[in-house]
Amino acid sequence: MEPKFLALDQEKQDRILNAAMEEFAGNGYKNTSTNTIVKKAGISKGLLFHYFSNKKELYLKIYDYFVDLFLSEVQEKVDWEDKDIFNRHRQMASLKIKLFYQYPNVFNFLNAAFTENAQDLRGELESRRERFINHNYREMLQDIDMSKFREDMDVSKMIEIISWSMEGFAYKQQAKFKGLSLDEMDLEETLQELDRYIEVLKYSFYK
Amino acid sequence: MEPKFLALDQEKQDRILNAAMEEFAGNGYKNTSTNTIVKKAGISKGLLFHYFSNKKELYLKIYDYFVDLFLSEVQEKVDWEDKDIFNRHRQMASLKIKLFYQYPNVFNFLNAAFTENAQDLRGELESRRERFINHNYREMLQDIDMSKFREDMDVSKMIEIISWSMEGFAYKQQAKFKGLSLDEMDLEETLQELDRYIEVLKYSFYK
DNA sequence: TTTGTATTGACCAATCCGGTCAATAGGAGT
DNA sequence: ACTCCTATTGACCGGATTGGTCAATACAAA
Known part of the structure; x- marks a missing residue:
């Protein structure tokens, strides 16, 4: 990310990032207007192009920034010694929720980026995708205690079902949080709710 | 759908429907150009507007057509006497796959329509959404043998996990079918693969 | 008051798009 | 061969929108 941009106070940075991600996620690259972004972020057009040299760079810089942020967070915070698949999932979920609090559209944005096919971004994005999927799910589920x-x-089907359940839960939670203010969302409560699903799965799939 | 359009031979109808659905699903309403649709369908611009009076009508007519088609299919073909949740899911899956063979983008299109928020369509779509979700999941999972x-x-968590697994499986299959020709996709094989997941779930969740 | 930086928003050239319509193709009937 | 009618074409256009610029202003510091 540009140093000029990072010098801004956090709140303004986040306003811009969230505005851009919300628009990009909801409308795709091409159909997102920089006019809408600046309006939503509460800044002027000129300022946006003062920080990012053009729309394409805006998109890719944000993409890289959050992929890095998330992956380094995962690498750093997950306890890789714990080989229990449910604990792994739970830790990932916890990280995702925390990030979601600050940037409610990161994952929508990153998912959308995954199916984005704007001409301007082809190539640039394609080379980035592999990295993300490799890291996210391969590394996370390798090295699991199968015993x-x-x-x-x-076993492989049980593992798939667990993943699908985690995704389903995440999706359900996100729909539930839609439109809620930050302090109405309770991390602990969400994790406890997740634990109840994990319990069911663990009871079903473990010895 | 317009009678003029329905008078076309099936193959041409489908070419147009599939082209439109693919574009709408992939790019959203606003960012889909009628120019692209006609190019992909192999017809002239004039002809499209001969069958559908404008872009908005094209979108909504297709939406209604396939919602009706799918729902009436469900109503008619599902054995409502069978109260077993897995049999219900299996029957639904079978119907979906059959429809997918003829229209590979119906469900992508319908899903996209669910999150579509183009100005031109607001209201028109909003009033239609409720019907679909009510029918699809409420009716399907009511009246299930809980014993x-x-x-x-x-129990409610197990039911959710089953749904999430069916969705996960569908998503996985679709990715697998991407780019394959029709005769490379085997309905029976897919259903058998599904059965293996159902087996795991049944074994885990049933008495 | 001066100087330097942050921020604004009117402006523009370029692109693209939905929709039209005069013209043509092509088939059926005679 | 000719007529008639419908199906189909695609060049064309007014209008809307967009990414990006830049001269002007606001503001803070000295």
Whole structure:
């Protein structure tokens, strides 16, 4: 990210980042107007182009910034010694929720970036995608303690079902949080709710 | 749908419908150009506007057409006497796959329509959404035989996990089918693969 | 008052798009 | 071969929108 931009106070940075991500996530690259972004962020057009030299750079800088932020967070905060698949998922969920509090549209934005196919971004994005998916799910689920699973069912299918459940839960939570203010969202409560699903899965799939 | 349009031979109809759905699904309403649709469908611009009076009508007519098609199919083909949740899901999956063969983008289109927020469509779409979600998931999962579930876990959570797994499976299959020709996709094989996941879930959640 | 930086927003050239319509193609009937 | 009618074409246009610029202003510090 540009040093000029990073010198801004955090609140203004976040206003701009969130405005841009919300628009990009909701409308795609091409159909997002810089006019809308500046209006939503409460800054002038000129200022946006003072920080980012053009729309394409705005998009890619934000993309890189958050991929880095998230991946380094994961690398750093996850306890890689713990080989229990549910604990791994729970830790990831916790990180995601924390990031979600500050940037409610990061994951929508990153998901959208995954299916984005604007001409201007082709190539630039394509080379970046692999990194993200490799890191996110491969690394996370490798090195798992398989011996805990019941032996009368297909382990890989159980693992898939667990992932799908985590995604389903995340999606459900996000819909629930839509439109709520920050202090109405309770991290602990959400994690406890998640634990109840984990309980069901653990009880079903573990020995 | 316009009678003029329905008088076309099926193959041309489908070419137009699929082209439109693919574009609308991938780029959203506003960012979809009728120029692209006609190019992809292999017809002239004039002809499209001969069948559909304008872009908005094109979108909504297609939406209504496929919602009706799918819902009536469900109403008609599902065996409502069978109260087993897995059989219900399996039947729904079978219907979806069949429709997917003829219209590979119906569900992408309908999903996109669900989050579409173009100014021109607001209101028109909003009033239509409720109907779809009510029918699709409420009706499908009501009237289920709960007595088959284990009693030491939360039934509603198991039901959610089952739904999330079906969605995850569908998503995975669709990614797998991406770019394949019709005759490379095998309905029976897909259903058998689905059955293996159902087996795991049934074994875990049923008494 | 001066100087230097942060910020504004009117402005513009370029692009693109939905929709029209005069013209043509092509088939059926005679 | 000719007529008639419908199906289909695609060049064309007014209007809307956009990314990006830049001269002007606001503001803070000295």
